[in-house]
Amino acid sequence: MQTTTSLQNVANEKGEFILPKLEYAFDALEPYIDAQTVEIHYAKHHQTYITNLNNALKGHDNLIKLSVEELLTDLSKIPADIVNLVKNHGGGHANHSLYWSVMAASGKNGNISKDLQAGLDKFFGGLDSFKDQLAKSTISVFGSGWGWLSVNNKGELIIETSLNQDSPLSKGNIPLFVIDVWEHAYYLKYQNRRAEYVQNIFSNTNWEMISLRYEQALNKLKG
Numbered sequence: 627m628q629t630t631t632s633l634q635n636v637a638n639e640k641g642e643f644i645l646p647k648l649e650y651a652f653d654a655l656e657p658y659i660d661a662q663t664v665e666i667h668y669a670k671h672h673q674t675y676i677t678n679l680n681n682a683l684k685g686h687d688n689l690i691k692l693s694v695e696e697l698l699t700d701l702s703k704i705p706a707d708i709v710n711l712v713k714n715h716g717g718g719h720a721n722h723s724l725y726w727s728v729m730a731a732s733g734k735n736g737n738i739s740k741d742l743q744a745g746l747d748k749f750f751g752g753l754d755s756f757k758d759q760l761a762k763s764t765i766s767v768f769g770s771g772w773g774w775l776s777v778n779n780k781g782e783l784i785i786e787t788s789l790n791q792d793s794p795l796s797k798g799n800i801p802l803f804v805i806d807v808w809e810h811a812y813y814l815k816y817q818n819r820r821a822e823y824v825q826n827i828f829s830n831t832n833w834e835m836i837s838l839r840y841e842q843a844l845n846k847l848k849g
């Protein structure tokens with residue numbers, strides 16, 4: 627089963643991916659992200675990606691054994707007739723699972739580890755500069771997509787963006803933090819004010835989880 631700290635999101639004993647447990651109430655991200663948005667985003671949008679992924683993988687027992695992260699890491703292993711379904715819906719499942727896990731109830735952001743702070747200093751010139759750079763990149767995504775803090779295969783922290791449900795994993799990077807800029811993530815409260823939503827995300831950033839993921843990612847690269 628998936629744990630919230632794992633880099634691997636695996637199917638259950640029935641061979642189906644399921645919604646990861648939300649570690650906070652739907653209204654816990656208020657006032658920055660409203661309860662209705664969280665509920666619809668989680669229970670409807672995220673669930674639909676999972677349902678479609680499970681349907682695509684039916685009969686592919688060898689693939690169901692892999693975590694969704696492994697499926698996305700090497701899309702060349704996926705048969706041509708379902709590769710786009712796996713990329714889009716597997717990406718939708720993995721990306722949203724990460725999004726929920728790196729958010730925290732308002733006021734419960736936790737602490738940045740010394741190692742992550744050192745990384746943010748080294749690669750972005752400090753926390754505030756990192757936030758500015760990630761926000762700027764994410765706000766400028768054209769259409770539906772995502773802004774990411776990732777670790778590349780050299781162990782460097784990078785900011786990247788992706789369109790649709792594309793995952794950094796498919797480019798060989800390990801995502802640590804993500805901002806969803808599909809309109810379904812913010813439209814009820816913010817309408818066209820994407821920039822305001824993105825800047826407010828940092829009020830709900832789970833620094834403890836991101837720090838842990840950084841440590842896990844560096845260990846994985848060493849291992």
Ligand SMILES: [Fe+2]
Pocket residue numbers: 667671722806808810811
């Ligand atoms: Fe989303």
